[in-house]
Each structure stands twice: as C-alpha cells, then as structure tokens.
Amino acid sequence: MKKVYIVLLNYKGIKDTLECLESLLKLDYPNFQIFVVDNTEAQHDQDLFADWAQGKPVQIDTAFENLVYPLAVKPVDHTITSQHEFLAGSFNQKIVFVKSDRNGGFSAGNNIALRHILKFGDKDSFIWLLNNDTVAKKESLSELTAFAGMEENKNTGIIGCRLVYYYTPDKIQAVGGRFNETFFISEHEGEGQPVTTAKSNFRRIDYVIGASMFVPYTFLHDVGLLSEDYFLYYEELDWTYRARKKGWSIDWCPEAIVYHKEGASIGSSYREKKSLFSEEQLFKSRRIFIKKFYTLSGKFYLSGLLLMANRIRKGNFKAAAAVAKTMYK
Incomplete structure (x- = not known):
C-alpha cells in the first residue's frame, strides 16, 4: 500500500x-500523513x-x-x-x-509542504493537495489510489475527483475545468449536474480543479512545484500546461467524491457574489497566465472587454474596474 501525503x-x-481533518481521519485508506500549512498571520489558529x-x-x-462530520x-x-x-x-x-x-x-x-515531500518523501508515494474547505468521503482516497494505479493511467500526472457542492450535495460543482483558447476564459465542467451523472456524459476536461489535485511523486519530481507567479487562481492551469510539455496527461476519478464549500476563506462562493479581493486576484492571475503561455494580443483585450461588460450587466462595477485595471496596467 503506497503512502499518500495530504496537504491542506x-x-x-x-x-x-x-472539519476537513475530521473527515480525513475517517478515510478507509490508512497509509497517509497530513501536512497542515497555516498561512494565518496570528498564532490563534x-x-x-x-x-x-x-x-x-x-x-x-x-x-x-451543516456538518457532514461533527467534530470529535x-x-x-x-x-x-x-x-x-x-x-x-x-x-x-x-x-x-x-x-x-x-x-x-x-x-x-x-x-x-511539497518541498519537504520532494526532499524527504517516499519516492513511490502520492500527494493529495486538498482545499481546507472540503470534506472527503471516506472511500475517496482508496478510489484515487486505485485509479492512479491502473496501467492505462501510468502517465496521468494530475487526477481530479467529483467535486460536489457541500451545501447542495445532490449537485456537482465540477469534475474539472475547460479553457477556451479563443477568449481565454475558463469554466467548470459538470457544474450543476446531478451527482449521479455518469462520467461518459461529460466532456473532456482541460485541467483539474485546484480544490483537489492528486499527483504521483514522480510527477512532482519531473514537473516541479506549483508556480508562485500567482497569489491565487490559475495555479492548476499553469501546472497542467507545464505537465503536458513533459508528456503527462490529466484525468479525474468518478468514484472519488469530495464535498466543497467553495472559496470559504476568500469570500468567493456560488451562494454569494464573489468578493472584490477574489475578483482582483482572478483577473491578475489570468493576465499572468496568458502572458506566460500565450501573448497579450487583441484576443486578450477583447475577452477582457467582454468580461468587463458581463460584470457591468450584473451591476458589479468594482469587479468591472478590476478587469480594466489588469488589462491596461
């Protein structure tokens, strides 16, 4: 049984x-170790x-x-x-x-945590990057390791799961993401679909959602750490693009289910309007990513105008201003 390092x-x-830790301690796959990295400035947490x-x-x-797993x-x-x-x-x-x-x-x-794992970790292990605002179903890690161990998945570098809305657990948040190279806009695949929807009914994904990314140690050693060019957002797309250059593919495991509260720590949630901070970081990271892997051509500015118009249509003028700021800085 291979070891899995879980990073929160x-x-x-x-x-x-x-709550996430409580769910992880109930996993039916016993060979794991958890690293909790605390970015909070104060000592309280x-x-x-x-x-x-x-x-x-x-x-x-x-x-x-609304706990799935009450604290023990x-x-x-x-x-x-x-x-x-x-x-x-x-x-x-x-x-x-x-x-x-x-x-x-x-x-x-x-x-x-990833640097530590690269230096001291088991070279035949897996790493599971998991958002702290998630709750893992007890079979999820067993399903991920089994999926990764299949012969047809030996070149799969990043494996996602069936992300499900925590507050509406009968609906899927995403099984992955798709990236539109014409307008440089990303979207969630499967959003709002019934949780029982078969994998064959979904389109191919272009990247794995960052809330749950399962990778083998060999992938981390080959592709490297997450890019620190971004403060928030687009890290998973960056990792995916670098991975594909080295011959790795991506996929998602339909049997692995993770409940996601979606953006609890940054004020970004499907139940409420996104915070200005999350909007600003989204557009800033979008520009960094496009400049890094494409060019800041007319398509970038046209798509930015469309995003700005969409925010204005919704009455979110501050977010529209954030789009403009990142486009022309």
Missing part, C-alpha cells in the same frame, strides 16, 4: 480545516490546532452548522513546527502543523 492550506479557516489534536475542547467564534474530541499523533524547522527534517506523526513565515498565497503555502 489554512488561512483564517480553522472551522473548515478542523495554530494554538487551536494543538488543542484539537490533543483532544481538548475547542472553542471557536463560529458555530459548527480525541488525541491524534501530531507535531507543531515552524516553516524553517519543518524544512530541516522529516516527521512520522499522522499530522504535521506547519506555521508559515508569511502568507504568500496558494502556491507558496502548498510549496512549503
């Missing part, structure tokens, strides 16, 4: 992260992680509602360390809590 990134999301892992009652500001108070093997100390050695505990030096964004935070 926390930023002021203790409620979500603890780190202290709560320590209390929870020691089996102490955890008091938080937000009530736990029980001790778990763990260690707490700083980013500097973490990179200096290896650990055998079930959960490693790592305090980062700064909030460098999604890629930078995950890379703290």
Whole structure:
C-alpha cells in the first residue's frame, strides 16, 4: 500500500480545516500523513490546532452548522513546527502543523509542504493537495489510489475527483475545468449536474480543479512545484500546461467524491457574489497566465472587454474596474 501525503492550506479557516481533518481521519485508506500549512498571520489558529489534536475542547467564534462530520474530541499523533524547522527534517506523526513565515498565497503555502515531500518523501508515494474547505468521503482516497494505479493511467500526472457542492450535495460543482483558447476564459465542467451523472456524459476536461489535485511523486519530481507567479487562481492551469510539455496527461476519478464549500476563506462562493479581493486576484492571475503561455494580443483585450461588460450587466462595477485595471496596467 503506497503512502499518500495530504496537504491542506489554512488561512483564517480553522472551522473548515478542523472539519476537513475530521473527515480525513475517517478515510478507509490508512497509509497517509497530513501536512497542515497555516498561512494565518496570528498564532490563534495554530494554538487551536494543538488543542484539537490533543483532544481538548475547542472553542471557536463560529458555530459548527451543516456538518457532514461533527467534530470529535480525541488525541491524534501530531507535531507543531515552524516553516524553517519543518524544512530541516522529516516527521512520522499522522499530522504535521506547519506555521508559515508569511502568507504568500496558494502556491507558496502548498510549496512549503511539497518541498519537504520532494526532499524527504517516499519516492513511490502520492500527494493529495486538498482545499481546507472540503470534506472527503471516506472511500475517496482508496478510489484515487486505485485509479492512479491502473496501467492505462501510468502517465496521468494530475487526477481530479467529483467535486460536489457541500451545501447542495445532490449537485456537482465540477469534475474539472475547460479553457477556451479563443477568449481565454475558463469554466467548470459538470457544474450543476446531478451527482449521479455518469462520467461518459461529460466532456473532456482541460485541467483539474485546484480544490483537489492528486499527483504521483514522480510527477512532482519531473514537473516541479506549483508556480508562485500567482497569489491565487490559475495555479492548476499553469501546472497542467507545464505537465503536458513533459508528456503527462490529466484525468479525474468518478468514484472519488469530495464535498466543497467553495472559496470559504476568500469570500468567493456560488451562494454569494464573489468578493472584490477574489475578483482582483482572478483577473491578475489570468493576465499572468496568458502572458506566460500565450501573448497579450487583441484576443486578450477583447475577452477582457467582454468580461468587463458581463460584470457591468450584473451591476458589479468594482469587479468591472478590476478587469480594466489588469488589462491596461
């Protein structure tokens, strides 16, 4: 049974992260180790992680509602360390809590753990990058490892899952993403479809959604870390483009189900209008990605105008201004 390293990134999301951890401890695949990288500036979340892992009652500001997995108070093997100390050695505990030096964004935070895995990890292992605002179904990791182990998937570098809306678990959030090279616009494949929809009914995906990315160690060693050119968004597309240049493919496992709250830590959710911060980061990262893999041609500016018009149509004038800012800076 191959080892799996699970990486969670926390930023002021203790409620979500603890629920995610509870679900992971109930997985039916036992050979895994969890790295929780805390990007929160304050020490508060780190202290709560320590209390929870020691089996102490955890008091938080937000009530736990709509939980798939209610919190259980029980001790778990763990260690707490700083980013500097973490990179200096290896650990055998079930959960490693790592305090980062700064909030460098999604890629930078995950890379703290990925660098450690590259240096000290089992070379025949897998890595599962998972958003902290997710809850994993107990069979999900077994299904992912089985899917990755199939002969026909030996060149599959990034494997996604069936992401399901946490608050409406009968509907799919996405099975992957598609990228329109004409207008440089991405969209979720399968969004809103019934959770029971067969894989054959979906179109081919162009990239795996960053909320759940399962990769073999050999892929990480060959393709490298997540690009820190981006603070948030487009990291998975960047990883995919670099992977394809090296002969890797992507796919998704239909039997692996992960419930996703979608953007809980950044104010981005399908249930509410996206925050201005998430809109700004989306457009900023979009420009970086297109400039890196294409060119900032007339298509880029035309598509930007269309995105701006769409925001104006919805009355989101601040988001429209954010589009304009990234187009002409």
